[in-house]
Amino acid sequence: MKEKEIRDELASIRSLMERSSKFISLSGLSGILAGIYALIGAAAAYVVIQNNPMSGRIPLFELISNFVNVILILFAIAFIVLIASILTALVLSSRIAKKKGQPIWGKTSKVLLFNTSIPLVTGGIFIIILLYQGYDAFIIPAMLLFYGLSLVSASNFTFSDVKYLGLFEILLGLAAACVPGLGLLFWALGFGVLHIIYGSIMYFKYDK
Amino acid sequence: MKVPFEKLDKAFENRLRLQVMSVLMVNDRYDFNSLKELLDTTDGNLASHLKALEKEEYIVVHKSFIGRKPNTNYEATEKGKTAFKHHLDALEQLIKQQKTN
Numbered sequence: 001m002k003e004k005e006i007r008d009e010l011a012s013i014r015s016l017m018e019r020s021s022k023f024i025s026l027s028g029l030s031g032i033l034a035g036i037y038a039l040i041g042a043a044a045a046y047v048v049i050q051n052n053p054m055s056g057r058i059p060l061f062e063l064i065s066n067f068v069n070v071i072l073i074l075f076a077i078a079f080i081v082l083i084a085s086i087l088t089a090l091v092l093s094s095r096i097a098k099k100k101g102q103p104i105w106g107k108t109s110k111v112l113l114f115n116t117s118i119p120l121v122t123g124g125i126f127i128i129i130l131l132y133q134g135y136d137a138f139i140i141p142a143m144l145l146f147y148g149l150s151l152v153s154a155s156n157f158t159f160s161d162v163k164y165l166g167l168f169e170i171l172l173g174l175a176a177a178c179v180p181g182l183g184l185l186f187w188a189l190g191f192g193v194l195h196i197i198y199g200s201i202m203y204f205k206y207d208k
Numbered sequence: 209m210k211v212p213f214e215k216l217d218k219a220f221e222n223r224l225r226l227q228v229m230s231v232l233m234v235n236d237r238y239d240f241n242s243l244k245e246l247l248d249t250t251d252g253n254l255a256s257h258l259k260a261l262e263k264e265e266y267i268v269v270h271k272s273f274i275g276r277k278p279n280t281n282y283e284a285t286e287k288g289k290t291a292f293k294h295h296l297d298a299l300e301q302l303i304k305q306q307k308t309n
Contacts, residue, residue, distance in 0.1 A: 003306045006299050009223075013230040013296075020231040020238065020246055107242040 023108040023158045025100055027092035028207045031199025034085035038191035041081035042184055048073050049184070071131070081191075096207065112157040119150035140183035144173030144190045159206065165198045215298035217291050219264045224249060224257045229292045232267060232284035240280045258282060266291055 018024060048070060094104040102108065123146020130139050151166030169190050176186035220226040227247055231238050244254050261267045266288030270281040284292070 003303055006303050009226070010296070010299060013226065016227055016230045016246070017234045021234040101248065103245055106245065107238070 019100070019102055019108075021108065021157075023102070023112045024206070025093050025097035025102050025104070025109075026158055026162075026202070027089065027096050028199045028202030028205070030085070030089040030092040031195050031202055033088045033092075033199070034081075035192045035195030035197075035199060037081045037084045037088075038195060039188055039193075041077045042188035042192060044077050045074050045184055045187075048077070108157065112154055115157055116150045116154040119146050119153055122146065123150070137180040137183065138177060140187050141173045141177035144169050144176055144186065147190070148173055159202065161198070161202060161205070165194060168194055215294065215301070217295040217298075219261065219266065219291065220295045222257060222260075224253065225261055226295070228254075228257065228261060228282075229266065229284065229288060232282060233289060233292055237270065237281040237283050240282070243282070261288070264288070264291075 090104075097104045123142060126146065127139055127142050130136070130142060148166045148169030148171075151162050151169060153166075155161075155163035155166060172186055172190045172194070176183060176190075179186075220229065224247060228243065231243065231246065240254070240258075244251065247254065258267065258269075262269060264287075265285055267282050267284055270283060272279050272281070
């Protein structure tokens, strides 16, 4: 065997170990786009909150009906941002998966999804409970915290860089919990700015 | 110095067998269809090489059913993992020797 042959053999082994155990077709570009959607969403939410004539001026109980509408609109915005991000990620990642010869719905992506969904679903339910119990100030910190935790848990099954995004989201979540009233700002930082930074890094590192 | 070709594992001479073993080194279990998809090979080819690895006792087979569909999973044995590591070490040595030659 020639040295080059052996090197090729070793390289193929390494690539196979990675491709078989990690979903390495996540698209960096979809991270950037998700960040942009989130910033647009945050801007829309800001407008909604500002234009709510009674926001922050009258005790909560007196404007329950109004309050519910605003919350509904905010959740609708968040939902649209979420769906747009997921669709973008699916389309762009399946393109990369095809190029890398990794199935988009295969063993690795299933394991990745399962491990992400445990903290994510827990967080989702917890946030609904917070909402019903009236702890609105902790909704955004909880979003950031549980999202960060799910990324850290996901990082074992995809690019390990995801772990750092997760840790930053957790830090932001903790900071947001300390500074009530600035939730939207932290939300825009965590889901907008961090995604754009992370997506750009991933794009230049892996997409090409 | 003599090149230690005899240290290379005969069972891994075939590329597909080496590939299967690489996958099983980093995954507890892997099922037949996922392996087939990943290695881009045919049923018959994969099955015969899996049989060979099984005969060497490098892998064990777990058969089960998901609903009515048979689901066959493969797992590397300790013997298989050690053999794989020795094989990689031998490859590494080969490279080193060719450099010094």
